[in-house]
Amino acid sequence: VTNPANEATAAAKESAPSQTPTDGPAADPVSQLVTWLRQEVVEARAAGLRRPLVVGLVGLPGSGKSTLAAALCAALGDVRALTVSLDDFYLEAPARRARGFVHRGPPGTHDLALLDAFLTQLTGGAATLDVPQFDRDSELRQPAQPRTYPAAAPLDLCLIEGWFVGAAAPGYERLASALDRLIFLEMAEESARGARLGREASRRAAGHKVMSAETVAEFWAQALAPHFATWVKPLRSRADVVLCLDAEHRPTALQIGKPRCP
Amino acid sequence: VSAKRKPQAGATGSPKVFTTLVMDRSHSMTRFGGVPLRAINSYLERLKDSEASSAIEVSVVVFDHATDILVPMQPVHRVAPLGPYAHGKGTRLHGTVADVLERMVLRVVEAQATGLAVAASVAVFTDGEDTSLPKDKHLARLRRSVIEAEDLGFQLLAIGIGLDGAALAQQLWFPVQLAQTVDPDGLEILKAAADVSQMVEDFSAHFTHDRLLKVRDEPG
Numbered sequence: 322v323t324n325p326a327n328e329a330t331a332a333a334k335e336s337a338p339s340q341t342p343t344d345g346p347a348a349d350p351v352s353q354l355v356t357w358l359r360q361e362v363v364e365a366r367a368a369g370l371r372r373p374l375v376v377g378l379v380g381l382p383g384s385g386k387s388t389l390a391a392a393l394c395a396a397l398g399d400v401r402a403l404t405v406s407l408d409d410f411y412l413e414a415p416a417r418r419a420r421g422f423v424h425r426g427p428p429g430t431h432d433l434a435l436l437d438a439f440l441t442q443l444t445g446g447a448a449t450l451d452v453p454q455f456d457r458d459s460e461l462r463q464p465a466q467p468r469t470y471p472a473a474a475p476l477d478l479c480l481i482e483g484w485f486v487g488a489a490a491p492g493y494e495r496l497a498s499a500l501d502r503l504i505f506l507e508m509a510e511e512s513a514r515g516a517r518l519g520r521e522a523s524r525r526a527a528g529h530k531v532m533s534a535e536t537v538a539e540f541w542a543q544a545l546a547p548h549f550a551t552w553v554k555p556l557r558s559r560a561d562v563v564l565c566l567d568a569e570h571r572p573t574a575l576q577i578g579k580p581r582c583p
Numbered sequence: 584v585s586a587k588r589k590p591q592a593g594a595t596g597s598p599k600v601f602t603t604l605v606m607d608r609s610h611s612m613t614r615f616g617g618v619p620l621r622a623i624n625s626y627l628e629r630l631k632d633s634e635a636s637s638a639i640e641v642s643v644v645v646f647d648h649a650t651d652i653l654v655p656m657q658p659v660h661r662v663a664p665l666g667p668y669a670h671g672k673g674t675r676l677h678g679t680v681a682d683v684l685e686r687m688v689l690r691v692v693e694a695q696a697t698g699l700a701v702a703a704s705v706a707v708f709t710d711g712e713d714t715s716l717p718k719d720k721h722l723a724r725l726r727r728s729v730i731e732a733e734d735l736g737f738q739l740l741a742i743g744i745g746l747d748g749a750a751l752a753q754q755l756w757f758p759v760q761l762a763q764t765v766d767p768d769g770l771e772i773l774k775a776a777a778d779v780s781q782m783v784e785d786f787s788a789h790f791t792h793d794r795l796l797k798v799r800d801e802p803g
Contacts, residue, residue: 421645
């Protein structure tokens with residue numbers, strides 16, 4: 322399985338800071354995405370936006386959002402960018418279970434007060450952002466990571482990734498409305514499922530505390546997949562950009578404006 | 584959604600019934616201990632065992648000051664029993680019902696657009712008044728979604744626990760004749776859950792039976 326992050330990293334190496342959207346048709350989809358992001362940041366600044374451009378990155382679990390987001394940030398080079406994962410807003414296990422959720426992941430399993438507080442900082446243009454951290458093994462909240470951006474070098478772009486980022490699920494309406502742009506990572510559900518289950522298997526093999534293979538499959542079928550039609554798939558038509566991935570996670574196309582993957 | 588869509592002429596495929604159970608989990612419900620959870624699980628079990636179970640998809644939503652979808656919409660046979668949950672402050676009744684109906688309406692309209700014969704049922708169990716601030720902030724949205732749901736032929740059930748079911752139904756614009764008033768007692772809540780699952784079963788069975796007859800009668 323080719324990780325989109327590797328593709329993105331390779332693209333990043335080729336992507337010069339001065340690259341413009343008028344690059345030739347040979348540019349690969351991730352390079353085009355980097356160029357588009359850079360252009361959006363420049364245009365937002367030119368339009369007088371005095372806070373970071375907030376861009377959501379959404380796609381099915383297993384489609385490679387977090388690695389792609391990190392790679393995009395690295396590829397943007399001179400653009401001051403920050404990646405934030407919705408996973409870092411999870412409720413700790415006891416609080417989650419108290420709300421009736423056995424597993425983390427679905428809408429309702431995040432600390433919405435923490436999310437609101439972060440969005441207030443972000444959209445308020447705060448100089449220091451307290452970026453939440455969550456340890457997946459212990460399911461405990463870790464101390465927030467402060468990120469300071471002085472007035473002379475403000476944060477340009479914040480990429481928020483998560484599998485239903487942008488959806489107005491109950492309690493997540495503020496996040497949905499805070500997004501200036503939305504990138505939709507399109508991958509066939511079966512491929513994404515395979516990748517997600519594979520990742521869990523790798524973590525299990527590495528000695529991490531994870532669910533059994535049967536439990537992961539059950540979790541996917543009962544707690545994740547039924548949400549896709551409601552929260553994830555409708556976002557495709559609302560997205561500003563759709564990055565299409567094949568079954569091997571290779572980017573195949575980037576559609577800007579009117580998303581249509583081949 | 585403005586047009587009447589109840590009659591689904593030309594609908595094909597296996598009929599499907601989307602059902603959502605909405606349960607209050609505000610602090611006042613703690614007086615019933617684990618009964619509301621048992622009521623939810625017995626409701627799920629009864630639907631699993633029902634004649635129309637293959638057509639039934641189910642979702643379970645709970646609310647206090649916030650709304651949680653504990654079971655996203657899926658075939659009833661796939662749903663595992665729910666585990667215990669804690670109770671919170673506040674009663675986001677109107678907002679929750681509006682959220683549920685809006686999503687159900689969308690789901691039904693989309694399914695109908697693909698030619699599927701679908702129906703929907705929503706049952707709301709609560710023991711208290713909406714506490715949203717500002718007061719009545721979700722009422723307009725609730726009203727709109729109920730009109731759309733009625734247009735689509737939804738079964739809308741209001742169950743008042745220790746409060747007048749008819750008054751609750753009026754407040755939610757649900758049909759009063761289907762409302763139930765339940766004494767604030769564990770056994771009564773379980774009985775009400777059984778009654779409601781029977782009503783949903785009957786609704787589902789009639790719908791699926793009618794659809795099968797129609798499909799059989801349609802030429803070609």
